[in-house]
Amino acid sequence: MNVKNPRTGEFDYEIFPLSNEELKNIIIDLREAQGEWKNQTLQFRIDTLKAWQKALEEQKESLIEALTIDTGRKLETLIEVDFLLNSVDEWCDLAKVFFENPVKEVSTIPSLNKEIQFVPYQVIGMVTPSTFPLFYAILDAIPALLSGCAVIVKPSELTPRFTEVLVNSFTELPQIGDIFSFINGGAETVLELTKLCDKICFTGANNSAKDILRVANESLNPVDLELGGKNIAIVSETAEIERATSAILWGSAFNAGQSCNSIESVYVHRNIYHQFLSRLVGKANLLEFTFPNIENGQIGPVISEKQVEKINELLADAINKGAVIKAGNRECEALGGGYYCRPTVLINVTPSMKLLKEEHLAPLLPVITFFNVDEIAQINEINFEGSVAIFAGGEQEALQIAEKINVQRVSINDVAISALLPEINIERFNKFLKKKTLLINNQLEKSNWWY
């Protein structure tokens, strides 16, 4: 498989998907190595991961270089690499808290004396997207390894270069190389991986998720999905316009909108609409492409060529149906072989436009007015998988609006929902462990049930 460079448009890298036989053998080896790994102490696993962190620190420059070529952008790459290197310490601290505080469960049956143990899954397969390639490849892998699992990661075939550096970092550390593996491939490899692993963690688009579920259902193997949803912002009449426009524009345009948490539309109270729109357009027009110099500007290239087509199609559909562009262009711009999308503010937007229905992962910002917040609660664009950023003068008012909107994540006077991404959360360990319940020294024979 040839891999395109998102800045030059050239196919300058090649990956070699594994045969099913090769994949099977890798997983057999991982499963065997996991037998020892899970029996090590937590401290041993922490020490191993910290040794790896050190090895990776030495290859930091190569990692930045590879990831920058993969994604065509620099600033976000630096954030990703720093996140990865710092996250190891944080995960190790959390692992101590998690594993050294045994879970207590009390039964309502007085004679039942329970003890809870956790058993790691043997081999966890992770299928990760191109939006933040390093971040997603690592977010689940580190807590899974600390939990005692072996891990095999298949990154997006659009952004595979960075994994070479990770694999190189294992060279002198067989204790981690034996239980942590990266493979390349496309949709077929994903399905084969789903068949062979004990659990699949998938981050990406709904359609690929359905293919994975179809395969996983045959084995009834568990699947963990982190899917996209539509994320919106709501700006009430009392909101601070400067604050709201700056935050929302960042939530829309950071990483050129290529984030499953990016803000995809804004609902603004009619009474402040004109002020809001003029400040938003003014700020959007100040943003610049990171072209020709990758170190300047804010908006990098669109990583996926399919995504370029999709953005152009959504814009054409909206314009045909009457939308008016107040900032940005009618389509992505071709520059030096790559494609770039301007922060694009649209008005006269109607629910029939695809832009409001499909996750667009681009810095497209349709602005829609409302008069009563109940109108918003009804709109189709909202479902529980999404998130909403609410801007209002007071916290109480914002919380009342939040009450009406049925979404998974809300942020108040901020776009922190977009920044929740790099969150290291102790609950994540539960994904990699099976709960084993032991019932010890019970007294059921006293119930006269036994024969």
Add this chain to the structure above:
Amino acid sequence: MNVKNPRTGEFDYEIFPLSNEELKNIIIDLREAQGEWKNQTLQFRIDTLKAWQKALEEQKESLIEALTIDTGRKLETLIEVDFLLNSVDEWCDLAKVFFENPVKEVSTIPSLNKEIQFVPYQVIGMVTPSTFPLFYAILDAIPALLSGCAVIVKPSELTPRFTEVLVNSFTELPQIGDIFSFINGGAETVLELTKLCDKICFTGANNSAKDILRVANESLNPVDLELGGKNIAIVSETAEIERATSAILWGSAFNAGQSCNSIESVYVHRNIYHQFLSRLVGKANLLEFTFPNIENGQIGPVISEKQVEKINELLADAINKGAVIKAGNRECEALGGGYYCRPTVLINVTPSMKLLKEEHLAPLLPVITFFNVDEIAQINEINFEGSVAIFAGGEQEALQIAEKINVQRVSINDVAISALLPEINIERFNKFLKKKTLLINNQLEKSNWWY
């Protein structure tokens, strides 16, 4: 659909599966009523459920009668009805603990200020089996209702009679009748329900689960599965033989083996094999059918006619492959129109026999010897979804054996795994609630990220 009486073999009851249109309308009504129900206080929901409990108490005799006809057995019916009536109070107490102690989550990002809220699913569909019809129809329904969901239950088409009494108990209590519904039907109704509800909770066989998953995948709606697994007993050289045989026989033959937690085979240390076998056979031969008098004996009829065929097939397969029956018969016995299966102890059992591979839900007890417990850890019959009862002289020895066996539930010197069934566990509330995270008054603008 005509429904057979498991004691008489007569089709003496009829159910009328709903049309898709009717089902759709019921769910629309439930969804509307749920809007009010979820906004009530917890105390209101508790009071409503306790009023229902009282109404049901008055119809206890009718409930026992209907459930006894459904299942053909009396003792287990009394246990189920008492469980139901007592469970309401316990769930209400747990709900107070669960909902009045807000969940705290601390972020590793210092500026992220989090608040966690829980949002009930609107309409939960429950598909429940014939093994303990009342128990499974109610186990999830009560905590789901307390959580603020509306609930629609489709019981097994083999045992639908008892739901009539439940529906009657709503007559004077519209506040519960509006958000709690029972419907009849077969596999098609299950799939339609899966399409229409916001979450499906299924208890039953793996094959039906796969059909449900196939439909749920289209909508990506969540599914909660409680599936069967193979449950075994392990008896070490040091075990008390009297205790082990009494407990294991009960774990195998209670409810005529029709329980997803019933013990389906025993592994006994070679050095105590003969003593163990003779005590087990002796005790098994003392058990009697509840025929002709339902009040006498321990072993009721097999509820499902398909199950009778399955039992006969598994026994024939085992006998053909060399198994020897030491207690019980070569097939189910036809008595008065019903079918009954004797507690059946088999030896000379080999791994090729279907008996060891397929969940049999019958009082069939193959006895297999081992010398070293590591032999057992390798056998195919064990998978994590199952459970194991370990009998050993000392707790430490039993825990060491447990360490080696990869199953979800273990009981030590007891068959409490089989009795875990009626457990009322506070964690169950989590199944009916979606977690909503609010991020309040954060300070992301200070990170200089905003545009």
